[in-house]
Amino acid sequence: MTNGSASIPSTDRILPGVALMLGFCLTAPLLDVAAKLASETVPVGQVTAARFVVQCVLMAPFVWIMGLSLHVPRSHWLALFSRAFLLFISTFCFIAAIRVMPLADALAIVFVEPFIVLLVGKFYLGEEVGPRRVGAAIVGFVGVLFVIQPSFAAFGAVALFPIGTAVGFAFYILVTRGLSRQVHPVTLQFHTGLVASLFCIPVMILAEGTGWDLLDPVWPEGIAWVWLLGVGFFAAVSHMMMTYALSLAPSATLAPLQYLELPMATLLGYLVFRDFPNTLTQIGIVIIIGAGLYMIHRERVTARRLVSERAAPPF
Numbered sequence: 001m002t003n004g005s006a007s008i009p010s011t012d013r014i015l016p017g018v019a020l021m022l023g024f025c026l027t028a029p030l031l032d033v034a035a036k037l038a039s040e041t042v043p044v045g046q047v048t049a050a051r052f053v054v055q056c057v058l059m060a061p062f063v064w065i066m067g068l069s070l071h072v073p074r075s076h077w078l079a080l081f082s083r084a085f086l087l088f089i090s091t092f093c094f095i096a097a098i099r100v101m102p103l104a105d106a107l108a109i110v111f112v113e114p115f116i117v118l119l120v121g122k123f124y125l126g127e128e129v130g131p132r133r134v135g136a137a138i139v140g141f142v143g144v145l146f147v148i149q150p151s152f153a154a155f156g157a158v159a160l161f162p163i164g165t166a167v168g169f170a171f172y173i174l175v176t177r178g179l180s181r182q183v184h185p186v187t188l189q190f191h192t193g194l195v196a197s198l199f200c201i202p203v204m205i206l207a208e209g210t211g212w213d214l215l216d217p218v219w220p221e222g223i224a225w226v227w228l229l230g231v232g233f234f235a236a237v238s239h240m241m242m243t244y245a246l247s248l249a250p251s252a253t254l255a256p257l258q259y260l261e262l263p264m265a266t267l268l269g270y271l272v273f274r275d276f277p278n279t280l281t282q283i284g285i286v287i288i289i290g291a292g293l294y295m296i297h298r299e300r301v302t303a304r305r306l307v308s309e310r311a312a313p314p315f
Contacts, residue, residue: 017249020241021257027238029265032094032103033272034230039099041224045207045215047231048092049200054232055239056193059186068187076182083175084195090168091196096214097161101151102275104266108147108285109162111262114292115140116170133298140291146284147277185243189236256296259289 031051038047063070072080097106115137144163151159179188207215220228245254262285269275277285 014249017245017247017254018257020245020248021254022260024238024242024245025257025260025264027234027241028261029103029107029268031231031234031238032098032107032265033268034227034234035095036098036103036273038220038224038227038231039095041218042220042228043213043215043217044092044096044099045200045204046217046220047095047228048088049197049204050228051091051231051235052088052193052196052200054193054229055236056190056197058232058236059190059193062186063190066186068184070187070190072183072187072191076179079175079179080183080188080191081195083172083179084192085199086168086172086175087192088196088199090165090172093161093164093168097158097165100155100158101162102273102277103269104262104275104277104285105147105151105159105281106162106165107262107265108277108281108288109144109151109159110165110169111259111288111292112140112144112163113166113170113173114295116166117173118295120170120174130298133295136291136295136298140288140295143284143287143291146287147281150278150280185240185247189240189243193236256293259292262289 035047035051038050042050062068094106094110097109118133118137148159148163183191203215204217208217210216266277
C-alpha cells in the first residue's frame, strides 16, 4: 500500500513535466519564426536585444507576484554573467543564421550541442563517459557535416553560425547545471534577460551609424513590432516551460522529446517560408536524431546499472 501510494506523486509530476516539454517543442520554433520574420527588416543585434528586453519585462511581474527575492549572492555573479553572455552569443548566432537559412537546417546543426556537452564533460570535467556514447557523438558530428555541406554551398560562411550557437548553448547548459540549484527559475530568467540586455544595448549604441546590417539599429515599422514582441514572448514562455519541466521530470525522460522541435520547425518553415530541407540535409537530420537518441539510451542504461550496483548488498 505504501509503495503504491508513493508512486502516484511521481507519476503526477512526470506527466505535467512531459506536457511542459512538449509545450516547449511547440513554442520554441514559434520564437524562431518570429525572429526570422523580424530579421527581414530589423538588424540581428536589435532582434537579439528584443528577445532579452521583452523577456526581462515579462518576468518582472512574476518575480513580484511570487514574492521572490532578486538578491543573488556575490559568489554566483560570475556564473550569472557567464550564463547571460553565452545565451546572448548563441541567440545572436542563431538569428544571424536563420535570417538567410531555413529553420530546419539551422536547428539541425544546433542539435550538435548535446554531443559537445558530452565531450566537454568527458575531456574537460572528467565525467565518466563510455566509448559507445563517444562514438554516438562522433556519428552526430558526421550528421551535422551532411547538413552543413549543402548549406555552406548555398549560403556561404553564414552556415557556420549555428555551430557558434551550439558551442555557446553547450557551455550555457553546463553553467546552468550548477546555478539552477541555487537560484529560483523565475528569478534566473529575469536576471538572464536583464544582464543580456545590458550586453545588447551598448553594442547597438556603438553600432549606430556604422552601416553594418547585422548591428546598426533601425526604427521598426508596422508589423515588425509584433515580430519583435513575439521573439521575447515566445522566448520567455518556451524557456520557462523547459525549466519547470526539468524540475518535475527526470532529464532522461524529457531529453528525447526535445527532438520533436525539429519536425515542428520543419513544418513551420514550410508553411511560413516555403522552405524544406533537401535530401542531403534530411539524411543529416536523421543521423543527428538517431545518434542523439542512442546517446540518451546509453545514458539510461548506465544510470540503471549504477543504481543496481548501489542497491546490491555488500559481500
